[in-house]
Amino acid sequence: xxxIWDTIFSRIVGYSFxxxxxxxxxxxxxxxxxxVHEYSHGYAAFRMGDETxxxxxxxxLNPLAHIDFVGFLCIVFFRFGWAKPVPVNPSNFENxxxxxxxxxxxxxxxxxxxxxxxxxxxxxxxxxxxxxxxNLVFQGIGINLGFAFFNMLPFPPLDGSKILASFFPENYExxxxxxQSYFSIIFIVLMVTGVIDKIITGPINYILxxxxxxxxxx
Numbered sequence: 001x002x003x004i005w006d007t008i009f010s011r012i013v014g015y016s017f018x019x020x021x022x023x024x025x026x027x028x029x030x031x032x033x034x035x036v037h038e039y040s041h042g043y044a045a046f047r048m049g050d051e052t053x054x055x056x057x058x059x060x061l062n063p064l065a066h067i068d069f070v071g072f073l074c075i076v077f078f079r080f081g082w083a084k085p086v087p088v089n090p091s092n093f094e095n096x097x098x099x100x101x102x103x104x105x106x107x108x109x110x111x112x113x114x115x116x117x118x119x120x121x122x123x124x125x126x127x128x129x130x131x132x133x134x135n136l137v138f139q140g141i142g143i144n145l146g147f148a149f150f151n152m153l154p155f156p157p158l159d160g161s162k163i164l165a166s167f168f169p170e171n172y173e174x175x176x177x178x179x180q181s182y183f184s185i186i187f188i189v190l191m192v193t194g195v196i197d198k199i200i201t202g203p204i205n206y207i208l209x210x211x212x213x214x215x216x217x218x
Contacts, residue, residue, distance in 0.1 A: 022135070022136065022139075025136050025139070026136075026139050026143070029136075029139055029140045029143050030072060030143055031063045031067070031072070032063075032114070033111055033114060033143050033144050033147050034063065034066055034067060034071075034072060034083040034147070035061055035062075035063045035066055036061075036110045036111070036114060037066075037083065037107040037108070037110055037111055037147060037151070038058065038065075038066040038083050038084070038085075038086050038107065039059065039060065039061055039066070039110075040106040040107050040109070040110035041053070041085075041086040041088065041103055041104075041106055041107045041159075042054065042058050042059040042086045042088075043059060043106070044102055044103045044106035045086070045088045045092075045099075045103045046059055048092075048093050048094070048099045048102065048103065049092050049093060049094060049099075050088055050089050050090070050092035050093060050099075050103075051092070052087045052088055052089045052092070053086045053087055053088065056087050058086045058087065066083045066084055066086075067083060067084065068082055068083050068084045071083055082150075082151070082157075082158070085157055088103055097166045097167075098166075100162055100163070100165075100166040101162075101163050101166050104159040104160075104162040104163045104166075105159065105163060107148075107151060107159055108147075108148035108149075108151050108152050108159055109148075111144040111145070111147045111148035111151075112144070112145075112148050114140070114144045115140075115141050115144040115145050115148070118137050118138075118140035118141045118144065119141060119211060119215060119216065121137050121140075122134055122137040122138065122141065122216045123215070123216050125137060126216055126217060138212070141208065141211060142204075142208060145204060145207060145208065146200075146204055149200055149203065149204055150196075150200060153187075153196070153199075153200070155183055155184065155186070155187035155190075156180035156181075156183050156184045156187070157180070157184065158187075161176075161180070161183070165177065
């Protein structure tokens with residue numbers, strides 16, 4: 001029988017006490033997704049001539065250097081979220097606009113690579129009939145896909161907004177960054193009202209179903 005504390009706990013975090021080990025594992029997967037994502041931004045910038053992330057201590061795989069607490073909880077419980085942005089100085093790039101695109105895309109791309117790794121693991125587990133571990137691997141697929149998809153949205157300060165702005169003529173790009181705080185407010189309103197969730201949940205679920213039934217379970 002479930003205790004009152006088990007009921008309260010499950011309503012708050014979406015897991016029961018008996019599922020606490022799974023929750024811990026999901027937290028670790030979320031940590032890994034955030035860390036690799038932000039490190040990839042810093043590493044891409046470093047390879048393109050910008051040492052800002054390195055000098056600020058962000059070119060590291062230490063999760064504590066990258067975590068935004070609220071954004072991390074969103075990743076774990078809603079499958080999308082954010083981390084502390086890695087500092088980048090585009091003026092250090094030989095080609096500023098190209099550098100912005102590559103550095104901004106590096107984070108989501110790293111999550112898609114991690115998702116691909118989890119898909120391979122899931123495929124192996126399914127072939128070996130090790131079904132008990134597959135739910136955890138599916139969490140890894142979902143978290144990394146959601147994090148990549150969410151960060152490609154064209155709202156500041158997400159990666160998608162930087163990629164989009166890099167294609168604007170310079171005067172429009174300057175105006176975009178000048179008013180990005182207002183775009184961020186619009187984004188927050190869309191988040192709070194659930195509009196963002198409705199926009200990305202459908203495509204993410206469609207992709208996840210395709211992965212499961214067309215790639216893993218075949």
